[in-house]
Amino acid sequence: MLTDKLIQDVEPIIEEIYYDDFIQGLIRGDIEKSSVIHYLQADALYLDEFAKIYAMLIAKADSRETVKYLLGQMEFLFDGESEAHETLARSVDMPYEEIIEAGEWYPSADHYIKHMYYNVYAKENIAFTFSAMAPCPYVYKKIAQMVLERNTFENDHPYRSWFEFYNDDMDDTVDVMFDIINRESGNMTQKDITVLRKNFIQSTEHEKRFFNMAAIKERWMEVGVNA
Numbered sequence: 001m002l003t004d005k006l007i008q009d010v011e012p013i014i015e016e017i018y019y020d021d022f023i024q025g026l027i028r029g030d031i032e033k034s035s036v037i038h039y040l041q042a043d044a045l046y047l048d049e050f051a052k053i054y055a056m057l058i059a060k061a062d063s064r065e066t067v068k069y070l071l072g073q074m075e076f077l078f079d080g081e082s083e084a085h086e087t088l089a090r091s092v093d094m095p096y097e098e099i100i101e102a103g104e105w106y107p108s109a110d111h112y113i114k115h116m117y118y119n120v121y122a123k124e125n126i127a128f129t130f131s132a133m134a135p136c137p138y139v140y141k142k143i144a145q146m147v148l149e150r151n152t153f154e155n156d157h158p159y160r161s162w163f164e165f166y167n168d169d170m171d172d173t174v175d176v177m178f179d180i181i182n183r184e185s186g187n188m189t190q191k192d193i194t195v196l197r198k199n200f201i202q203s204t205e206h207e208k209r210f211f212n213m214a215a216i217k218e219r220w221m222e223v224g225v226n227a
């Protein structure tokens with residue numbers, strides 16, 4: 001199956017994400033508050049846009065089953081993931097709404113979402129966009145699983161429930177995206193299948209950059225608008 005190959009392709013990148021500062025900071029529990037805030041600001045914008053991409057894929061879906069799946073995922077994004085964000089907000093002692101008010105599209109998050117929109121607009125088959133979207137649930141599931149297998153957390157560890165959320169709640173999303181990629185790729189040329197693989201690898205790299213963006217609090221250069 002194509003997705004077995006995709007999983008293999010990105011294994012080294014996921015191992016790197018595990019050892020990078022952001023995830024290690026969460027595991028130790030001593031990540032800088034400003035990094036958590038930076039992450040939440042970017043991720044709130046990212047998830048809203050991710051939901052809109054589902055909406056655009058609904059228009060392209062060729063079966064009622066796929067439409068129903070996409071609607072369910074949109075709802076999950078709007079309700080479910082706020083639990084994970086609440087865990088992070090609590091750890092920095094600030095109301096979530098107040099944190100995200102100041103959010104902006106920092107460079108790495110900006111690049112990532114545009115990678116997805118490119119596929120929505122440029123490609124008819126939804127498998128192209130799904131190959132760019134699938135690392136989103138897949139990387140989080142995989143990282144959470146690795147973290148929980150390799151570490152023991154005290155009950156009061158501030159980020160334990162963040163890892164537990166992504167370990168427990170991502171499977172359905174990953175499965176359906178993988179099913180669609182495998183099904184559609186059965187009728188695609190080798191050249192297009194290579195594009196699917198590149199999309200998946202690139203989005204996994206985008207996931208790595210997204211965490212690092214928060215670790216270094218990446219920003220665009222300030223430009224004086226009135227200058």
Ligand SMILES: Cc1ncc(CO)c(N)n1
Binds near residue numbers: 043047081137140207
């Ligand atoms: C950037 C990013 N990727 C994946 C997820 C998991 O849904 C998330 N919340 N944010």
